[in-house]
Amino acid sequence: MSYLNRFFSARAMKTLLILCCIGLLVAAIWFLGSFFGFGNSRPLQSVESRVIVVLLLALCLVGYWLRWPLFIMVTAALCVLVWVFGPFLLLGEGRPLESVSVRLTIIEILIIGAFFYGFWLLLLALKDNPALLDKFTRNKKPSEEIDVSEASLVISRSVDYVNKKNTNLTFFQRVILARKSHDLLPWFMVLGTQGAGKTSAILGSGQEFPLSEQLNQIGKPAQKTRSCECWFANDAVYIDTAGKYVSEPETNLAEWGAMLKTLKKHRPIKALNGAIVTFSAADVLGRNQAELFELAATLRARIDDLRQTLGVRFPVYVLVTKLDQLTGFTEYFKILTEQERGQVWGVAFPYGDTKTASVSELHDQIKEELLLLENRIERDMIVRQQEEYDNRDRKEMYALPQDFHLLSERVAEVVHNIAFASRYDDPQNYTLLRGIYLSSSHQPLDFSILNNQSIIRTWSNYVEKKSPKAIASIAARSEDRDFLINDVSYGRQYFLKQLFKDVFVKDQDLARHNMANESKYRLQRFLGHTFCILLALLLLNGFYNSYRYNSDYLDAVDRNVTSLGSTVNSFISSPTDSILPRLLTLSRYLPVYRSLDVLNPQLEWRYGLYTGGKVFEESDSLYQFFLQRILLPQIEHQVTLALQNAIDNGKSEQIYHQLKVYLQVYGRAEFDKQYIITSITRLWDSASMLQPYEERQVFVTHLKNLLDSPEWRRYGQNMDEGLVKSARALLEREDQASRLYKLIKDSVMQDVPADLTLSTMAKSRRGELFSPIDDNGVTVIPGFFTHAGYYNVFKKKMELSLATLEREDSWVLGKTPKNLSDTSFSADNNVLVNPVQNQVLAYYLDEYALYWTDFLSNIRIKLQDSDDAGVAAHIYMLRTLSAQDSPLVNLVTRAVSETTLVGKEENSLLDNINNKGQVLNAMSKINLAHAAMERKLLQERVDNRFAPLREFVTGNATSGATQQSRSGADLDKLMGSLSEQYTLFVIYGDAIMNGNAVELSSSAQQLGTESQIWPEPFPNLIPPLLESAWKRLHAESVLRSNEGIEEALGKVCRKTLQGRYPFADSRRDVKITDFENFFASDGLVDEYFKTNLANKVDVSSHPWRYKDGAADSEVALDMFEKATEIRHQFFHGEGGRSLSLVFDISVPYLDPAITQLNMNFDGKQVNYAHWPVLPVSVMWPASRSTSKVTLNATPRIAANESAMMFTGPWALFRWMDNASDIETTDSGESRLIFDLDSRRAKIDISGLTYNDRPVLELLKNFRCVGDY
Known part of the structure; x- marks a missing residue:
């Protein structure tokens, strides 16, 4: 029981729980640490990091057991935190602790800080106990030694x-x-x-x-x-x-x-x-x-x-x-x-x-x-x-x-x-x-x-x-x-x-x-035995797995050999191009097995049993045999065929390229591995021969492996001398300078600056303001044809590699540099220059100027096509273009800078040198002569062609003026005019927004017309912008006019006319006074039209339109057009100011059962009793107070059906609407048909039609301006 009492004591249980917790924590870190992380970071995924954390826990346990100072464990924990978790610390977009040197520096600082802190604690301890270090001092008093x-x-x-x-x-x-x-x-x-x-x-x-x-x-x-x-x-x-x-x-x-x-x-x-x-x-x-x-x-x-x-x-x-x-x-x-x-x-x-x-x-x-x-x-x-x-x-x-x-x-x-x-x-x-x-x-x-x-x-x-x-x-x-x-x-x-x-x-x-020592020795024996057992198991497992892996590997190799043998037999029986890729792949991957690294296998493959090295050596020799005996002849055949096709096509670039490849493949030229691989791969791709290889990289890998062998041409064939002579003869027809220029151009494409775009030139920070006119034209300037492209790429490449390219051209054409040395230089003004170099430069400058000419003529303002943009977008465009940092100024200034290749320092290279013959040696003379010739070509072929633009922008057409003040230049005048137009358009826009009438100025059209004679790109930039802005402003004016119509007439129309008879089928009638006030001459509609729209509307067209053809004008003008028609039809009295209709009544047919038909129109009696048809003229309304229309037939059969009576201001039209049917006569007049107690009466009314339609329809088709 004493043992149990000791075991379950508080101290023993505390120690046991601490050990258990440490053990569980170690197990969790080891087995679950690789899954712990945040985001995609896994700090404990590596074995090294987990071992370090486990050692930290062991150190903490030892420190707790031996009661070490706390700062030792804290320092160790901080060092582990910096080393293990530091690389995953993200600040902003960088990881400051990812570098090993940075982490080591921080750890050194922590250790030094801990050392000084411990030294400070030691000083405090010595202050309390000065004799603490006496046993460590050498000067202490020797004590009497006892022989033990x-x-x-x-x-x-x-x-x-x-x-x-x-x-x-x-x-x-x-x-x-x-x-x-x-x-x-x-x-x-x-x-x-x-x-x-x-x-x-x-x-x-x-x-x-x-x-x-x-x-x-x-x-x-x-x-x-x-x-x-x-x-x-x-x-x-x-x-x-x-x-x-x-x-x-x-x-x-x-x-x-x-x-x-x-x-x-x-x-x-x-x-x-x-x-x-x-x-x-x-x-x-x-x-x-x-x-x-x-x-x-x-x-x-x-x-x-x-x-x-x-x-x-x-x-x-x-x-x-x-x-x-x-x-x-x-x-x-x-x-x-x-x-x-x-x-x-x-x-x-x-x-x-x-x-x-x-x-x-x-x-x-x-x-x-x-x-x-x-x-x-x-x-x-x-x-x-x-x-x-x-x-x-x-x-x-x-x-x-x-x-x-x-x-x-x-x-x-x-x-x-x-x-x-x-x-x-x-x-x-x-x-x-x-x-x-x-x-x-x-x-x-x-x-x-x-x-x-x-x-x-x-x-x-x-x-x-x-x-x-x-x-x-x-x-x-x-x-x-x-x-x-x-x-x-x-x-x-x-x-x-x-x-x-x-x-x-x-x-x-x-x-x-002694239980402590007994436990220690038992633990040591246990650990030793465990280590030996694990080592034995590890070795046995290693030998077993190595034997099993290598056995499986040899079995897989044997299967690969069998498959390769069958493929070889198939290729021998029918040597087709589709079988070769499989043959090469099988021979190359013969030693490959799953994820095994054949040359550097993992430990479980070793233990003295690994056989992959020998298999790799044998398979590589077989693979090289197939490459040299099968693939190389195909390459030779294809390059020969490609050279023959190039000769047949007669294209010098293609012939030069294919001849260069041909000579290198046959080993008759300077070997350029990467060039051969790229050229042959492109050749295979054009001939559709890459499909059997499934992927392009597979074929490239085979080529690299072939060319990496020092004896790759061991089984090569002899070159066709006649074919080479034919190709060289065709190439010699072309100027050498042209060939060299194309070679230089192709060789520097990877080093050229970025392409120059409109947004880059304009330096626009608020979106793209410019766009190309034709997307199929020149929309960007290649970096090769820029100021930096010339000085940093082309010029350097030409100066450095022209001799190399001439030498390449010489061996491609079968010549030697010695043959060319006699003609490389010629005398010009007693100074030697290289004519080939000048010709190459001329080719480049011509293409340079052509690119910029097409580019500048293909620029336009990117206008807003959407109707929602309104005038504000054009005002914003004008404000942006006329601002201090104008994109337009940036664009044309950059264009001038890029098209001015002659700098101020190059104006006179020899003018300031006295006694030239004594001071300069021959090489200096050549360099200065070349510089002078270069300046001349730059001036003639580029700078002079863009002199009008340079003069417009800088005020000076000569080269080197791009950095001068623009005071007095046409560009400054243009910017002032754009600023004025911006001010005018702002004023117009504010007036329109306030509902005021605006009379637009013609200065914008005049400026647009004037810009047509300016140099590119101004003719395509200024006129479209001003014209579009003027149209937008005019459209805004029309829109505001329509809104004024709605405000002035729409509300009155809807309040007095809309939903009332005769404009709608309703029991409520429109008052005659309201009708006259709205439609009469000098009424609301007529007065508004005369005041605001008369000079803007084309009334000769149908429907009415604004004279400038502004959109969305038909709806608003339709009301005025229909109101004019109503005024012409309904207002004939008092100069068109009062409602008055005059019409004729006749009865062409009356049912025999009716003896007499009686009608009364505001007191005007019209009777008919089967006598001759005579029209009776009636004027309506006869009274301003009321109106009454009656109709009755005698004899009466039923009082309700034999007679009709209508009262109200629009009684006439209600009488007409009550007809059972309305017909149109041959003359285009209206014929009303009434059924009076099953007895029919037909009444013709002439004078109440408009365009062969009843005038009543004219009223019913009328809509207020807000109802469209």
């Missing part, structure tokens, strides 16, 4: 001697299996006072000592032990310590401690199996009470030293020696036989009992047990008295019980003080005392112990006037004894043999191991 080597040497030699017996075990048994010898000897330490008879007890124990020097000392007086001595018996090893460690502890503690440390070093697990505490009867009886306590304390301290230093729990045996010093001991026990003398005489106690006795109980228990021995002596005393014949012996033995009683009390007291349990140490849970044993190793007759408490000694001391402090005194014996008979002191040993043999030796298993 003798005791340590004895222990180490003894251990080495004993361990020789383990040599019968093999290294594997001792180290790997950790076996121990079955005859391991127990070790006992004997310690006690000086002269206690420790050595005599060991020699008299009856043990067998095989060493001759130790065996020789048995039966002889024991020598004094200097420090310690080991006695090697067959059953045990006894460490006989000197009595000075108990009698003189102050001066011998260092030697004692060194001996214990040596013992622990050599026997770390179970240093001792027991401790034998020895003191003689005289040591107990001859001391006073204080001395007894001192003796007990010293012995207890030595036992505590053993237990604390060795870490072993062992039984303690108390051996009281020299009992023969008690009066009567020898006489009492002399009758015992040798076997009886070897028995055990003493008291044994249970060892390891958890129910330890209390302090008083232990003392009483010892006394009770010793009392039993005393009683046994008392009980047998009478028998011994009767058996003894010598009176002196009987008298001596009679005092034995009393002396033994006195010894028992003192022994009980001393042993109790040595072995009682302590609440402050481990022995509180178990008993140390195993037993108290009494013995006598020899019986010298020279002295004995006198009991001062006996009656005889009391009177004797009184007579002799002695007052002894001890209860017993040692006195010399009388010399009148017969030593020849009685002195056998070294031949008799009482109570020792069975004590050593049956008690000490057999109790060897009672001692407990």
